[in-house]
Amino acid sequence: MTRTPEAADPRGHDLRGHDLRGHGTWLLRGVRPLGAEPADLLLAGGRIAERGAPGTLDAAGADVVDAGGLYALPGFVDLHTHLREPGREDAETVESGTRAAALGGYTTVFAMANTDPVADTAGVVEQVWRLGRDAGHCEVRPVGAVTEGLAGRRLAELGAMATSAAAVRVFSDDGHCVADPLLMRRALEYVKAFDGVIAQHAEEPRLTEGAQMNEGACSARLGMIGWPAVAEEAVIARDVLLAGHVGSRLHICHVSTAGSVEIIRWAKSKGWRVSAEVTPHHLLLTDELAASYDPVYKVNPPLRTAEDVAALRAGLADGTIDAVATDHAPHAPQDKDTEWSAARPGMLGLQTALSIVIDTMVETGLLDWAGVADRMALAPARIGGLPDVPVDASSSMDVGAAATLTLVDPATRWVVDPAGFASRSRNSPYRGMTLPAQVHATFRAGRPTVLDGKVV
Numbered sequence: 037m038t039r040t041p042e043a044a045d046p047r048g049h050d051l052r053g054h055d056l057r058g059h060g061t062w063l064l065r066g067v068r069p070l071g072a073e074p075a076d077l078l079l080a081g082g083r084i085a086e087r088g089a090p091g092t093l094d095a096a097g098a099d100v101v102d103a104g105g106l107y108a109l110p111g112f113v114d115l116h117t118h119l120r121e122p123g124r125e126d127a128e129t130v131e132s133g134t135r136a137a138a139l140g141g142y143t144t145v146f147a148m149a150n151t152d153p154v155a156d157t158a159g160v161v162e163q164v165w166r167l168g169r170d171a172g173h174c175e176v177r178p179v180g181a182v183t184e185g186l187a188g189r190r191l192a193e194l195g196a197m198a199t200s201a202a203a204v205r206v207f208s209d210d211g212h213c214v215a216d217p218l219l220m221r222r223a224l225e226y227v228k229a230f231d232g233v234i235a236q237h238a239e240e241p242r243l244t245e246g247a248q249m250n251e252g253a254c255s256a257r258l259g260m261i262g263w264p265a266v267a268e269e270a271v272i273a274r275d276v277l278l279a280g281h282v283g284s285r286l287h288i289c290h291v292s293t294a295g296s297v298e299i300i301r302w303a304k305s306k307g308w309r310v311s312a313e314v315t316p317h318h319l320l321l322t323d324e325l326a327a328s329y330d331p332v333y334k335v336n337p338p339l340r341t342a343e344d345v346a347a348l349r350a351g352l353a354d355g356t357i358d359a360v361a362t363d364h365a366p367h368a369p370q371d372k373d374t375e376w377s378a379a380r381p382g383m384l385g386l387q388t389a390l391s392i393v394i395d396t397m398v399e400t401g402l403l404d405w406a407g408v409a410d411r412m413a414l415a416p417a418r419i420g421g422l423p424d425v426p427v428d429a430s431s432s433m434d435v436g437a438a439a440t441l442t443l444v445d446p447a448t449r450w451v452v453d454p455a456g457f458a459s460r461s462r463n464s465p466y467r468g469m470t471l472p473a474q475v476h477a478t479f480r481a482g483r484p485t486v487l488d489g490k491v492v
């Protein structure tokens with residue numbers, strides 16, 4: 037393999053005279069792309085500049101990462117992150133949340149709009165976008181609110197957010213459902229003009245009044261008010277029909293029931309432009325955990341049954357569910373370390389997502405590493421409208437592809453200690469668990485954001 041002219045120029049300039057030293061040149065020695073045979077990857081000019089058999093690439097002038105035993109995946113994209121800034125900087129900031137994201141292998145996160153003030157204007161989404169750019173740990177793509185103040189009454193300034201510097205393409209009232217079917221229809225129609233997508237938090241509010249956990253045998257035993265599966269499924273059924281009717285893109289946030297998977301499978305069979313995400317916690321945990329009354333397990337939608345978990349795993353494996361999204365929802369102690377009924381719903385996810393996906397999908401034989409790359413990087417990038425998404429996992433490792441990569445140690449096992457997390461909050465449901473696989477390094481456009489498990 038020969039070097040590209042850019043990388044070969046000893047002065048660190050490309051042929052057009054641009055200074056490339058700022059980009060750095062990195063040699064990943066002996067890395068296994070998507071878990072395949074070891075290779076050397078040379079990263080230069082923000083791209084994979086060369087790929088060769090181990091020991092065959094010239095490392096002169098490059099920083100070398102001894103990547104023996106590590107797998108390379110495309111950098112992860114999270115469609116659903118709560119960064120809490122502006123408004124709740126005690127729980128998380130753009131800086132702390134994106135630091136957690138980079139450590140979790142993410143190179144882009146979509147920041148949800150339920151901040152204070154709500155991200156329902158060009159001004160707020162631009163503020164969040166700038167904070168992300170200045171922090172520099174990963175790309176922050178703000179999600180815009182669908183309705184003013186998330187109140188569900190009037191559409192927010194969708195067009196102004198789309199044309200702002202933040203170039204918003206994903207809109208969501210997450211935390212709240214867009215319950216009014218006419219507003220939902222109008223929103224779907226509006227974003228079609230710029231190929232935007234409406235991400236629905238599917239929860240029929242009248243069916244979940246006072247709800248504390250999944251409605252079922254456990255809630256009956258514990259005497260808690262239940263959140264029935266039908267409250268999610270009824271909204272998904274309505275919205276896939278609406279999306280089909282107007283020909284717009286609809287995305288379903290945090291799918292949690294077996295029935296939802298069936299409805300989405302049916303909608304896709306009709307050719308409607310519907311996509312869906314599942315969270316790591318809904319792939320692993322069940323409503324039995326509520327019996328502990330530990331509010332760390334309180335989340336929306338609630339943890340469901342083992343049958344639901346099995347259907348979600350199968351749906352993610354067969355592509356009915358397109359993507360894994362963390363729904364990283366940090367909460368301050370005064371909002372979370374309370375009695376169950378007073379606690380806010382939500383759990384941390386960014387620094388444990390990969391491990392939970394490996395545990396539930398790869399170690400069970402449901403997904404291979406190329407599949408992980410698709411569900412955690414490529415599919416969410418496509419849904420979110422990111423530019424230059426590789427056509428498939430294998431081309432993300434080709435010469436010329438963006439050097440936006442996550443290096444994973446697949447063999448390690450680690451014990452979760454939330455005290456060591458970059459997040460400002462500590463509400464991880466995995467505390468004390470031993471999990472497989474860990475992110476070793478993250479590269480964004482050829483530059484490391486994480487090396488040796490530490491933020492650069």
Ligand SMILES: NC(=O)N[C@@H](CC(=O)O)C(=O)O
Nearest residue numbers: 118210211335336365381382
């Ligand atoms: N998932 C949650 O339980 N909580 C989220 C809101 C949401 O995703 O619905 C939050 O903002 O805390």
Ligand SMILES: [Zn+2]
Nearest residue numbers: 210211237289
């Ligand atoms: Zn939600």
Ligand SMILES: [Zn+2]
Nearest residue numbers: 148210211363
């Ligand atoms: Zn959320």
